[in-house]
Amino acid sequence: MADTSSSATGAKRLKVRCPSCGEMHLYSLDNPYRPFCSKGCKAIDLGAWASEQYRVEAKPTSEDLLDDNGV
Ligand SMILES: [Zn+2]
Numbered sequence: 001m002a003d004t005s006s007s008a009t010g011a012k013r014l015k016v017r018c019p020s021c022g023e024m025h026l027y028s029l030d031n032p033y034r035p036f037c038s039k040g041c042k043a044i045d046l047g048a049w050a051s052e053q054y055r056v057e058a059k060p061t062s063e064d065l066l067d068d069n070g071v
Pocket of ligand 1: 037
């Protein structure tokens with residue numbers, strides 16, 4: 001029996017949560033804005049620290065109730 005190792009991927013893909021928007025994104029060394037996901041989020045975070053008002057404004061995940069009128 002050949003022991004097939006499931007973990008064949010060498011590069012570990014680490015996902016981190018953006019401190020600003022809370023979105024999970026891939027942690028990459030190529031990302032100059034890490035641990036933020038984007039430039040915008042970093043700017044937001046820096047702005048928040050500057051004004052000392054860390055607003056955790058969660059994105060409104062309002063589930064739009066689609067009225068299924070049966071075509
Ligand atoms: Zn973000």
